[in-house]
Amino acid sequence: xxxxxxxxxxxxxxxxxxxxxxxxxxxxxxxxxxxxxxxxxxxxxxxxxxxxxxxxxxxxxxxxxxxxxxxxxxxxxxxxxxxxxxxxxxxxxxxxxxxxxxxxxxxxxxxxxxxxxxxxxxxxxxxxxxxxxxxxxxxxxxxxxxxxxxxxxxxxxxxxxxxxxxxxxxxxxxxxxxxxxxxxxxxxxxxxxxxxxxxxxxxxxxxxxxxx
Amino acid sequence: xxxxxxxxxxxxxxxxxxxxxxxxxxxxxxxxxxxxxxxxxxxxxxxxxxxxxxxxxxxxxxxxxxxxxxxxxxxxxxxxxxxxxxxxxxxxxxxxx
Numbered sequence: 001x002x003x004x005x006x007x008x009x010x011x012x013x014x015x016x017x018x019x020x021x022x023x024x025x026x027x028x029x030x031x032x033x034x035x036x037x038x039x040x041x042x043x044x045x046x047x048x049x050x051x052x053x054x055x056x057x058x059x060x061x062x063x064x065x066x067x068x069x070x071x072x073x074x075x076x077x078x079x080x081x082x083x084x085x086x087x088x089x090x091x092x093x094x095x096x097x098x099x100x101x102x103x104x105x106x107x108x109x110x111x112x113x114x115x116x117x118x119x120x121x122x123x124x125x126x127x128x129x130x131x132x133x134x135x136x137x138x139x140x141x142x143x144x145x146x147x148x149x150x151x152x153x154x155x156x157x158x159x160x161x162x163x164x165x166x167x168x169x170x171x172x173x174x175x176x177x178x179x180x181x182x183x184x185x186x187x188x189x190x191x192x193x194x195x196x197x198x199x200x201x202x203x204x205x206x207x208x209x210x211x212x
Numbered sequence: 213x214x215x216x217x218x219x220x221x222x223x224x225x226x227x228x229x230x231x232x233x234x235x236x237x238x239x240x241x242x243x244x245x246x247x248x249x250x251x252x253x254x255x256x257x258x259x260x261x262x263x264x265x266x267x268x269x270x271x272x273x274x275x276x277x278x279x280x281x282x283x284x285x286x287x288x289x290x291x292x293x294x295x296x297x298x299x300x301x302x303x304x305x306x307x308x309x
Binding site: 037 | 288
């Protein structure tokens with residue numbers, strides 16, 4: 001592990017940790033980072049299972065979209081997709097700032113990323129229930145349990161939404177810890193992996209659930 | 213810490229590619245564009261996998277990781293993806309036979 005990875009973003013108050021020996025296969029990757037990758041792999045298979053169930057149900061159904069059920073709003077969801085892509089950029093900039101030991105920039109970009117997450121969650125709430133009365137898919141007749149189309153939609157997108165919520169809380173906690181000088185660049189990188197994964201999964205969900 | 217260095221310029225280029233691909237996806241999926249179903253499905257899946265790969269390779273820094281980590285992450289997807297295609301095709305085939 002390099003000195004940069006272990007240096008806290010407040011070097012004056014925390015000593016630099018003793019570097020680990022470089023691993024023959026995993027190089028400088030820290031146990032925490034490898035742990036996050038393993039978690040993300042298992043999480044990817046959870047999403048894979050949901051998308052597979054969706055694919056089988058849809059592929060084997062004579063009528064997928066029943067009369068009276070609303071179509072999904074692609075322009076609005078495309079905007080949410082773009083928002084999540086933007087938040088991935090701010091996250092990667094936070095990681096870059098953390099690697100350079102720039103605490104102020106790290107905090108700024110983490111805050112922007114959290115805003116993106118909050119924006120996405122607000123958008124998803126609006127899509128489901130409507131921020132104003134008379135709007136939202138539930139109001140328009142897309143009811144969980146009434147069709148495979150409705151149920152697979154809600155299960156898959158809400159499972160992703162739960163990840164955005166978890167990720168946003170994770171960002172805010174890390175932001176507070178960074179402000180207190182309790183994080184290092186490796187902590188920000190591990191957080192970044194989780195957030196980019198949430199973006200990556202949405203890219204696939206957007207195509208399979210909304211566009212196809 | 214990432215193994216290699218990825219510049220901010222690369223991040224913005226990836227961002228531009230993701231934005232352009234998203235716009236292309238929406239154009240291809242718009243019914244009034246009249247793209248036939250099969251090429252549309254193929255194009256949309258190709259673009260989605262490309263976008264996901266860009267995020268994984270550059271934002272998650274897989275491109276500059278050690279070979280062992282790359283293989284650990286990438287290999288487990290091959291067979292599930294293959295079986296997914298087989299299972300979904302089988303469900304569709306039972307419908308039309």
